[in-house]
Each structure stands twice: as C-alpha cells, then as structure tokens.
Amino acid sequence: MSIQTAPPQPTAVRPEARKGRSPQRLSDTQRTLLLTGLCFAALLGTDLRAWSSVGLGGFDLGIFDQGVRGYAHFGLPVSTLKYFHHEFPPGFSLLGDHFSPILAxxxxxxxxxxxxxxxxxxxxxxxxAGVPLVRRISDHAFAAAEPVVRRRARDLAGLVFGLGWPLLVASQVGFHEVGFAVPLTLLMLERGMAREYRPVVLAAVLLCCTKEDMGLVVAAYGLVLLWRGRGSAAARTARQTGGWLLVSGLATTAITVQWAIPTMGGEPGYYWHYDAVGPNAPAAALHVLTDPLVLLRAATDQTLKPLLLLWLFGTLFLLPLRSATALCAVPLLAERILSSNPNHWSVARHYDAFLWPILLTATIEVLGRLHGRGRPRRVQWLGIGLAGVSLATAVPLGLAELAIPSQWSPGPRQVTLLKATALIPDGAWVEADNQIAPRLTARDHVVLVDQTPRGCEYVLIRSLGRSFPFATDQQQRDRIRLLLAHGYRQVWGSNGVVLLHRWQSEPVPGEHVPVPGGKPVQDVVPADVGHNLFEG
Structure with a gap:
C-alpha cells in the first residue's frame, strides 16, 4: 500500500517578485527625513525668494544681522538701525529691545x-527641526491606534506643520526670534506628553531666553500640567513641574522686563500698546479687576481682532479649543487682540508662527482622543479636511510664489536700489532706505533713513514709492530737498532712487543722533497699515 502525497501547490508570486524586485516601503526614519527636507526646502526657498526680490528690509532682517554679527565678533548685539531710529541711548543693545540671548x-x-x-x-x-517633534507628538496622541493609523497620522501632522502658512509667512518677512520659539515650544509640549519632565524644564528655560513674553507661555503650560496632574498620586512630578513652570515663567518675564531690558538700555514699558486697558501693567491689572468687561471691549474695538481669532481657530476647525494645551496660546493672543497697534491684528507678519506649534499640538491631541473614543472615520475625515485647508491656505500665503519665476526677481525700483549700493564704499556711514539696508549691513555702518537727519556720509533714499518709516512720498522728497540745501549733493539718481553724498560740514536743520539719557520714541503707524487681515 503506497501513500499518496498531494503535489505541492505553486506559491503565488507577486508582480514585484516576478520582475526581480522586492516591494519597498519607506521606513519611519526615511519618512521623517523626507518631510523635514520638504519643510526646509519650502521655507528656505521662501526666504531666498524674498531676499532675491529685495523684499526683506532693515526692519527686521538688517537689525538681526547687525545684532548677531556683534555676537559673532564676541561683543554685544548692537544694531545701529534699531537704536538710531528709535533714539535709544548709546550703549543700547538688542537685549534692551527684546530679551533674546539665545540668538548668540x-x-x-x-x-x-x-x-x-x-x-x-x-x-x-x-x-x-520641528517636523520630527510634531511626528512624535502625533505618536503620543495616537498611541492606542493601529500601526497604519499611527503612521498616517504622523505623516499628515508632519506635512501640515512643515507647510503651514504661519511658517511660510514668517519666512517671507525675514528672520525673527520665532525661529527658536517654534522648535523649543514643540520640544516642551512633546516631552510633557512623554512625561519626561527634565527636558520640559530645559526647553522652558531656553524659551525664556528666546523672548521676554515666552515666560508667560511657560507659565501657562505650568497651569496645563497642574490641571492634568490633578487628583492623581502618580502625577506628582507633573504637578511639581507645573508649579515650578508657573512661578518661574511669571518671574522670568517680570525680571527681564523690569531689570534685564533696562540694564541693556531699553525701557520696561516701551512695547506697552494697551491704552484701552491702562497706561501700564499695574494700572491695567487694577482696571481689569474693577471692570472685567474692559477686556471684551478692547478685544472687539476693531473688526480685525475677532476676525483674527476666527481665522486662527477656524482654519483648524475649532479643534484646539477642546484641548488644555490651547491655554498656552492665551498670553500671545491677548498681546495681539488687546493691542492698539494695528501691526498686531493681521496674519501678514511672523506673530502667528509663535502660535502654530501650540495650536497644532492641541489639534493633534484632540484628534487622538476622538480616535481613542471609537470615532476613526470622523478623525479620518477631519484629518483630510485639515490637511486640505492647510495646503489651500499655504498656496496663496507663500507656496504659489515659489513657482512663479517673476516673483524671484526684483522690480525696477529694487534693481535701481541695488545699483546704488555699488557706489557706496565699504566702511562708510550710510542712512539707507529700509528695503535695501540688509544689502549694506555686512560692510557698512547702516542707520535707517527716516524723518530725522543723522549727518551720515551717504544717504540712499527714494523720491517715489513710500518706504518705512515715511508716511508719504512727499515726506521723502522733502527730506531730499533739505539735504541738498545743507551740505549734500546728488551723486546718482534714477527711477525715483537718489544717492546723496555729504561734501560740506554744514549742519542740517533737525540733525540729531542718540545721546545718553535720551527718551526712546515710538513709530507712528500710518492709517492704511495693518488694517487688512492678509496684508501688512
């Protein structure tokens, strides 16, 4: 009796194997690197497009260039652009403007x-550098989800963050302290989600070295940790860390504003723009205690203020409002919507980049909770919708210009400004048009040409096309006539751009340079600036 065995069945061969290839899937590390590289390329491209089109001004790229250049030469971050224009006394450094020693x-x-x-x-x-952190935040939020869901959530979070319109807008307007604030805020929040509190404290300390008001964000996150650690013996470390962040964050902001900034030549209340609430912080606090509705009145006295809030939260489907992490955004939002300075009301500047890591982290947390409560389809559609809205807003607010060749080229007047700089020798003292100042800060002593003559050897100014800080073209033409009548002569002029050289020592009426004990002055914002949500 023989035993019959069934013949072996042929194994199904996948198409990739038949072609001699094995299927490949990007590893998590490769995905992280890919998204990080995409973010870096898009943002650096946005920066360089603005530079190549001569779209970045002395305020603020030139200021930071002078300041960091001071650090590079082992000195203080002194900016002649800043302290001459705002009449700060000699010895003033950028640490007396905003307390940002981390720029070193x-x-x-x-x-x-x-x-x-x-x-x-x-x-x-x-x-x-924020992309890997956002992906880890997503991993924490979707820790209980299936691997495929976690992978998709990580990828989507990294993409939405890296191509987020706040980062694109911040890149379009040059360099600011927010470059450090974004990854440090993400690190603080991510390590808090991982319950690793020593790195939380380290990130918080570095945030307080980024800008004086970031201490308020640190304090707010302390409240978040205290709230999340309530009623749990296992969360004792979270509560201790939260209490420390709350106290130290508030103390750091108070110390830097009241002591560190004045020590470096600044004034404690120089950036107080809250006249509707009170003339200073103590008066404002008393006013709020006696009349809490003053906050509501100040936050709604301009149409753009509620529209700003609607835009920030509406583009994220109001999801951040369901997370305690959103509390960290309150100090930064209050600074803007209670302000009487129109520059704070639009999304055309870098301020929203400070909020972006907070609001996006809160959104990811909410989506993770929804998925954990058995609503995967809802989370899927919300994620797709968020990605769609994020990319749809990023295109007109920065991405589209990267693909338009003409946006990389300077206009006729900008070309003329560039030609004029070639006629200025190295090492000269120059009063320069705001838009061209960063092209001179590496080789000359540059101050901003404004309404006050400074007596510099060269003056590069426009007669057409208003440039900050002038309110009208006529003010610029008046300035040119004044200089020509008192010791200056025109050495070059074209297309509304004029280069003047001082050839006589005749004093110019109104000529003034900062002196010890001088009182810093504030810019008067022109009536047509800052009143459009999407324009500066």
Missing part, C-alpha cells in the same frame, strides 16, 4: 558665511 547660538553661522542670509538659513533649519 547663531553666531557660528557667520564664521562660515558672513552674510545676512546665514540667518535665513538658520531659521529654515530651526523651523524644519
């Missing part, structure tokens, strides 16, 4: 490439 970490970039674009490169790198 960018000094080594100047040892490699002595150019203002080093700052743009550094900011793009710092923003891109």
């Amino acid at each position: 970490l960018l000094a080594p970039l100047y040892w490699v490439w002595d150019d203002p674009r080093s700052l743009l490169l550094g900011q793009a790198l710092l923003f891109a």
Whole structure:
C-alpha cells in the first residue's frame, strides 16, 4: 500500500517578485527625513525668494544681522538701525529691545558665511527641526491606534506643520526670534506628553531666553500640567513641574522686563500698546479687576481682532479649543487682540508662527482622543479636511510664489536700489532706505533713513514709492530737498532712487543722533497699515 502525497501547490508570486524586485516601503526614519527636507526646502526657498526680490528690509532682517554679527565678533548685539531710529541711548543693545540671548547660538553661522542670509538659513533649519517633534507628538496622541493609523497620522501632522502658512509667512518677512520659539515650544509640549519632565524644564528655560513674553507661555503650560496632574498620586512630578513652570515663567518675564531690558538700555514699558486697558501693567491689572468687561471691549474695538481669532481657530476647525494645551496660546493672543497697534491684528507678519506649534499640538491631541473614543472615520475625515485647508491656505500665503519665476526677481525700483549700493564704499556711514539696508549691513555702518537727519556720509533714499518709516512720498522728497540745501549733493539718481553724498560740514536743520539719557520714541503707524487681515 503506497501513500499518496498531494503535489505541492505553486506559491503565488507577486508582480514585484516576478520582475526581480522586492516591494519597498519607506521606513519611519526615511519618512521623517523626507518631510523635514520638504519643510526646509519650502521655507528656505521662501526666504531666498524674498531676499532675491529685495523684499526683506532693515526692519527686521538688517537689525538681526547687525545684532548677531556683534555676537559673532564676541561683543554685544548692537544694531545701529534699531537704536538710531528709535533714539535709544548709546550703549543700547538688542537685549534692551527684546530679551533674546539665545540668538548668540547663531553666531557660528557667520564664521562660515558672513552674510545676512546665514540667518535665513538658520531659521529654515530651526523651523524644519520641528517636523520630527510634531511626528512624535502625533505618536503620543495616537498611541492606542493601529500601526497604519499611527503612521498616517504622523505623516499628515508632519506635512501640515512643515507647510503651514504661519511658517511660510514668517519666512517671507525675514528672520525673527520665532525661529527658536517654534522648535523649543514643540520640544516642551512633546516631552510633557512623554512625561519626561527634565527636558520640559530645559526647553522652558531656553524659551525664556528666546523672548521676554515666552515666560508667560511657560507659565501657562505650568497651569496645563497642574490641571492634568490633578487628583492623581502618580502625577506628582507633573504637578511639581507645573508649579515650578508657573512661578518661574511669571518671574522670568517680570525680571527681564523690569531689570534685564533696562540694564541693556531699553525701557520696561516701551512695547506697552494697551491704552484701552491702562497706561501700564499695574494700572491695567487694577482696571481689569474693577471692570472685567474692559477686556471684551478692547478685544472687539476693531473688526480685525475677532476676525483674527476666527481665522486662527477656524482654519483648524475649532479643534484646539477642546484641548488644555490651547491655554498656552492665551498670553500671545491677548498681546495681539488687546493691542492698539494695528501691526498686531493681521496674519501678514511672523506673530502667528509663535502660535502654530501650540495650536497644532492641541489639534493633534484632540484628534487622538476622538480616535481613542471609537470615532476613526470622523478623525479620518477631519484629518483630510485639515490637511486640505492647510495646503489651500499655504498656496496663496507663500507656496504659489515659489513657482512663479517673476516673483524671484526684483522690480525696477529694487534693481535701481541695488545699483546704488555699488557706489557706496565699504566702511562708510550710510542712512539707507529700509528695503535695501540688509544689502549694506555686512560692510557698512547702516542707520535707517527716516524723518530725522543723522549727518551720515551717504544717504540712499527714494523720491517715489513710500518706504518705512515715511508716511508719504512727499515726506521723502522733502527730506531730499533739505539735504541738498545743507551740505549734500546728488551723486546718482534714477527711477525715483537718489544717492546723496555729504561734501560740506554744514549742519542740517533737525540733525540729531542718540545721546545718553535720551527718551526712546515710538513709530507712528500710518492709517492704511495693518488694517487688512492678509496684508501688512
């Protein structure tokens, strides 16, 4: 009797194997690198497009270039653009403007490439460093989800963050302290989600070195940790850390504003723009205690203020409002919607980039909770919708210009400004048009040409096309006539751009340079500036 065995069945061969290839799927590390590289390329491209089109001004790229250049030469971050224009006394450094000692970490970039674009490169790198952190935040939020869901959530979160319109807008307007604030805020929030509180404290300390008001964000996150650690013996470390962040964050802001900034030549209340609430912080606090509705009145006295809130939260489907993390955004939002300065009301500047890591983290947390409550389809459609809205807003607010060749080229007047700079010798003192100032800060002593003559050797100014800080073209033409009548002569002029050279020592009426004990002045914002949500 023989035993019959069934013949072996043929194994199904996948098409990839038949072609001699094995299927490949990007690893998580590769996905992270890909998204990080995409973010870096988009943001650096946005920076360089603005630079190549001569769209970045002395305020603020030139200011930071002068300041970080000071650090690179082992000195204080002194900016003649800033302290001459605002009449700060000699000895004033940028630490007396905003307390941002962390900017010294960018000094080594100047040892490699002595150019203002080093700052743009550094900011793009710092923003891109947030992509891995956002992906880890998503991993924490979707910890209980299936691997495929977690992978998709990580990818979507990284994409939405990296191509987010707040980062694109911040890149379009040059360099600011927000470059450090974004990754440090993400690190603080991510380590808090991982319950690793020593890195939370480290990130909080570095945030307080980024800008004086970031201490308020740290304090708010302390409240979040206290809230989340309530009623649980296992969360004792969270409560202790939260209490420490709350107290130290508030104390750091108070100390930097009241002591550190004045020590560096600044004034404690220089950026107080809250006249509707009170003339100073103590008076405002008393006013709020006696009349709490003053906050509502100040937050709604301009149409753009509620529209700003609607835009920020509406583009995220109001989801951040369902997370305690959103509390960290309250100090930054209050600074803007209670302000009487129109520059704070639009989304055309870098301010929203400070909020972006907070609001996006809160959104991811809410989506993770919804998925954990058995609503995967709802989360899927919300995620797709958020990605669609994010990319749809990013295109007109920055991405589209990257693909338009003409947006990379300077206009006729900008070309003329560039030609004029070639006629200015190295090492000269120059009063320069705001838009061209960053092209001179690497080789000259540059101050901003404004309504006050400074007696510099060269003056580069426009007669057509209003430039900050002038309110009208006529003011610029009046300034040119005044200089020509008192010791200056025109050495070059074309297309509404004039280069003047001082050839006589005749004093100019109104000529003034900052002196010890002088009182800093504020800019008067022109009536047509800052009153459009999407324009500066």
